[in-house]
Amino acid sequence: MSEIKEVIEAVIAGEVEKVAELTQELVDAGEKPQEIISQGLVGGMDVVGKRFKANEMFVPEVLIAAKAMHSGMDIVKPLLTDGESSSAGTIVIGTVEGDLHDIGKNLVAMMLEGAGFEVIDIGIDIPAAEFVEAVKENQPDIVGISALLTTTMPAMEETVQALEEAGVREQVKIMVGGAPVSKDFADEIGADGYAPDGSTATDLAREFIA
Numbered sequence: 176m177s178e179i180k181e182v183i184e185a186v187i188a189g190e191v192e193k194v195a196e197l198t199q200e201l202v203d204a205g206e207k208p209q210e211i212i213s214q215g216l217v218g219g220m221d222v223v224g225k226r227f228k229a230n231e232m233f234v235p236e237v238l239i240a241a242k243a244m245h246s247g248m249d250i251v252k253p254l255l256t257d258g259e260s261s262s263a264g265t266i267v268i269g270t271v272e273g274d275l276h277d278i279g280k281n282l283v284a285m286m287l288e289g290a291g292f293e294v295i296d297i298g299i300d301i302p303a304a305e306f307v308e309a310v311k312e313n314q315p316d317i318v319g320i321s322a323l324l325t326t327t328m329p330a331m332e333e334t335v336q337a338l339e340e341a342g343v344r345e346q347v348k349i350m351v352g353g354a355p356v357s358k359d360f361a362d363e364i365g366a367d368g369y370a371p372d373g374s375t376a377t378d379l380a381r382e383f384i385a
């Protein structure tokens with residue numbers, strides 16, 4: 176029988192098929208789906224996040240690890256009972272209007288998913304009004320806003336303002352990120368937090384929920 180430890184190692188190594196096989200073996204052996212997720216699949220992504228932050232792993236490896244994690248999630252998620260499937264929290268994430276960069280946003284989304292959050296990725300080039308719509312429709316705990324261009328940073332402020340004007344600002348925590356964004360800028364535009372990478376974004380999201 177496979178062990179949780181092997182799942183962790185296979186996630187870190189980005190072994191997509193092996194993670195699916197090991198997960199199936201654990202399920203067949205009667206291991207609890209929730210344990211497989213929190214200890215094995217999310218456990219593996221936790222290590223990946225820490226190594227990425229320490230520059231011991233790089234973007235392509237993180238993306239493959241996330242794919243491996245998903246291959247296991249696809250097997251265990253349908254087995255969760257209603258009570259068990261409650262997520263760590265819900266996040267709406269997108270890249271602002273005028274900005275087509277999404278590699279970093281996707282990475283942050285995957286890390287958050289790996290940490291057990293339900294992530295609603297609304298994509299790239301998203302006008303402020305669409306962020307507002309997504310918040311009204313999905314009632315998330317957190318909104319994540321990404322921008323990679325200095326010219327699209329003002330759209331982050333517009334998005335925060337649009338959420339305020341729509342009366343939904345107080346329902347959510349707002350985190351912002353992207354290469355030109357800083358903690359000072361986040362404070363300036365009235366966001367609740369800034370994270371420089373997916374691992375820190377996950378820690379921040381956990382803090383928001385706690």
Ligand code: B12
Pocket residue numbers: 234268273274275276277278279280282283318319320321322323324325326350351352353354355369370371372373376
């Ligand atoms: C890949 C890339 C592109 C690709 C994007 C493909 C894609 N699907 O994303 C393409 C070719 C489309 C592109 C186009 C352009 N690009 Co470009 N691009 C890049 C490049 C090389 C890498 C960006 C990247 O993916 N980095 C890797 C990821 C992992 O890092 P990241 O995005 O910073 O994300 C991390 C953090 O920032 C953070 N984060 C990101 N989002 C969020 C969100 C939240 C909520 C949180 C908490 C954290 C967070 O966590 C992430 C993970 O660690 C950068 C240069 C660079 N080195 O950054 C230029 C760069 C961003 N691009 C630039 C430019 C100028 C352009 C163009 C205008 C070029 C042109 N003249 O056409 C166009 C603009 C198109 C548009 N309207 O958006 C400039 C921006 C300069 C500036 N200061 O504004 C850069 C810096 C290149 C340069 N040195 O000139 N680009």
